[in-house]
Amino acid sequence: MRASRVPYLFLAPAMALFTLFMALPIGYTIYLSLRGAKVSGLGLGKGARSEIFVGAANYTDALADGALWNGWLRVLAYGLLVLVVMLGLALLFALLLDTAHVRLARFSRISIFLPFAVPGVAATLMWGFLYLPSLSPIRAVLDVDLLGPTAVTFSMANIAVWGGVGFNMLVLYTALRAVPRAYYEAARIDGASEIQIALRIKIPILLPAIILTTVFSIIATVQVFTEPTALRPLTNTISSTWSPLMKVYRDAFVTGDLYSAAATSIIIAAISLVLSFGFLRVVRDRAFGEG
């Protein structure tokens, strides 16, 4: 009887933290997103502003908000760039590290993983200075305003790719290392080339890990905030509503419209859930099918 209580006791701290810092905030956000401010008279004095239930009004407002839509389009372009380039490079590097006859593999692996240890703000700051016309060594070879209206999406995607490629490479590489070498030997005896082995054997084996890294990357990309926020002081190209999350921050803390901020953050959450749910199902089936 006492034994049956033990696992719940051991899990109590995690469940308490989950309740306080996840379930409660999520519930509160949903509650706020359905509320609104009612201003009576001139809106001055105590009691002139009250909170009322407004139903889905905050959501319909958010869906009709042009600034938010522009933010979504920017993040869509940025996100596609980041996902394709970052995961593509991570996969390429992981496969290359796993091939025979690679020299200096340790040096390359550590160097490519190094940006993982650099905070997003510091990374943005370093790249931001490298983009700055007065300082940029890049400008010496590439005559483009890297902080201009068109280029800024690419410049920002570059910061995310730089920061994320190493971590994703590591996840894929460790998954590859767990595969018994005998798999490849059999293929080699059958005359398969290294490239065929990579395409026909390694990539299919890596699929769950690729899906996992994709899910994490989608979630991170949809809520991009640090890079555009930290890049803003260096250029006028980035508005205070460049990404949807930046608009949430502005609504909540600058214009003080908590209700629309809550609705928008629920929409951001819903979009990342919808995008990653299909992926996650496959991951769970593969990783925990036996557990």
Next chain:
Amino acid sequence: MAAATRTAAHAAMRGALPLGFTSTAVLLLGAVYCLFPVSWVLVAATKSKAELFSISAFAPGTGLLSNLADLAAYRDGVFWLWLLNTLLYAGGGALLSTVVSTVSGYTLAKYRFPGRNVIFNLLLGGILVPAVVLAIPQYLLFSTVGLADTYWSVLLPQILHPYGIYLARVYAGAAIPDTLLEAGRIDGAGHGTLLRKVALPLMLPGMVTIFLFQFVAIWNNFLLPYIMLGDDQKFPLTVGLYTLLAAGANQPSLYNLIITGALVSIIPLIALFLTMQRYWRTDLSSGAVKH
């Protein structure tokens, strides 16, 4: 690096697989890309105010010591306070997080009880919840109890770490033999003793990995402290650096300070990262650290 490329080329000429040479070259390109901004900031931090804009980007200057002195003197040494705060948030948060994750992961892996999968899925589902849905209501809830803008407001929400619990569960499953627990039980060991004397020692390498991941995640976090804190005496480095950038982006005379600040703020993590190489290599997907 030139010498290294030459050795690789030499090996290729001697008749090793040309694929090995191409792989090495591509990986080295990736390494150069990832080291580029870090090396630039390292060189730029050595330049005096005049040198920053006059001499070539990768030529070292003579101003490193005066830059460091300027940084130390900036607003009565607030930068060092930010560094200490970051250590406190990341060190304390990661320590608590590791304990909670390990105990939870062990319980979920080694006990059978009603609701086990529901609890695991709930906790793991936290990975999918975007930080934005949590940060703003967390701020409001902390304000309600008078804890916004305190150390607690940054520390507490970062203890629960779904990924850490996932890693701990996988790790416990692989590293703790059931027979050992069974033997302990027959010898009359209680659940607490089994946890302390059997489970935790076996899980130690996995705990280091979980600690490192959470340490880096908290160190690099920008959104949560940016929302929670108003008093710059409590800022971590990320928020401090951002305010430094926001204040100095229009004043090229402050660039040296910002660049030196960026360099100093990435050195501790890079050092930790390089000295703890072994633990970053642990297998994320299967928990097997034995090879």
